Amino acid sequence: DAKTTQPPSMDCAEGRAANLPCNHSTISGNEYVYWYRQIHSQGPQYIIHGLKNNETNEMASLIITEDRKSSTLILPHATLRDTAVYYCIVRESGNQFYFGTGTSLTVIP
Amino acid sequence: EAQVTQNPRYLITVTGKKLTVTCSQNMNHEYMSWYRQDPGLGLRQIYYSMNVEVTDKGDVPEGYKVSRKEKRNFPLILESPSPNQTSLYFCASSLYRTEGRNEAFFGQGTRLTVV
Numbered sequence: 001d002a003k004t005t006q007p008p009s010m011d012c013a014e015g016r017a018a019n020l021p022c023n024h025s026t027i028s029g030n031e032y033v034y035w036y037r038q039i040h041s042q043g044p045q046y047i048i049h050g051l052k053n054n055e056t057n058e059m060a061s062l063i064i065t066e067d068r069k070s071s072t073l074i075l076p077h078a079t080l081r082d083t084a085v086y087y088c089i090v091r092e093s094g095n096q097f098y099f100g101t102g103t104s105l106t107v108i109p
Numbered sequence: 110e111a112q113v114t115q116n117p118r119y120l121i122t123v124t125g126k127k128l129t130v131t132c133s134q135n136m137n138h139e140y141m142s143w144y145r146q147d148p149g150l151g152l153r154q155i156y157y158s159m160n161v162e163v164t165d166k167g168d169v170p171e172g173y174k175v176s177r178k179e180k181r182n183f184p185l186i187l188e189s190p191s192p193n194q195t196s197l198y199f200c201a202s203s204l205y206r207t208e209g210r211n212e213a214f215f216g217q218g219t220r221l222t223v224v
Contacts, residue, residue: 032211034212036213041146041197041218041220042217042218043113043199043201043215043216043217043218044152044199044201044213044215045215046212046213046214049210049212087151087152091211096142096154096157096167097142097154097201097213098154099144099151099152099153100151101149101150101151102151
């Protein structure tokens with residue numbers, strides 16, 4: 001069963017920050033939040049992950065609320081190449097990844 | 110280069126004709142899995158393997174078989190394909206780790222059509 005909830009689609013203007021929300025209200029204390037994206041029909045690509053603290057890497061930032069029941073992926077300056085489906089995933093022990101249907105992000109010129 | 114390689118990338122076959130989709134990874138990962146992706150349904154896990162000779166069913170295992178005789182290979186077998194198995198298939202691998210960073214690496218996909 002899906003453990004995360006994401007809006008089905010979002011638009012973002014090119015050059016602006018894209019903020020993609022995710023709800024994971026049933027997350028347990030040792031479960032990580034991962035974000036992946038899938039461009040067209042290519043294999044999903046890892047973006048970032050976190051446990052409790054906010055995280056930043058060269059691709060994005062991840063903001064996790066203090067109660068860990070939701071998170072936001074931030075693409076600081078969206079480009080047309082960021083148009084993709086973004087998946088928020090809560091990882092169980094045993095390495096199973098449960099993908100939902102994700103958020104289809106369209107970056108508009 | 111670290112990668113997961115699937116073959117073939119595209120396949121059209123007829124109902125009932127056995128086929129195998131191969132998956133190989135060069136990262137010495139313990140964990141491997143197969144997903145299928147259908148419009149509106151996202152990625153659903155078919156089977157997974159936590160190490161050599163250890164496999165288990167995912168969410169949609171019916172009509173599929175897998176084997177894990179070697180650490181690097183995890184083939185997906187369709188003994189008698191049916192049209193409802195027409196889909197986009199992905200293989201993935203990762204370390205078997207319950208703590209810390211543990212991203213999965215995905216292959217480029219196999220688009221299967223069963224007529």
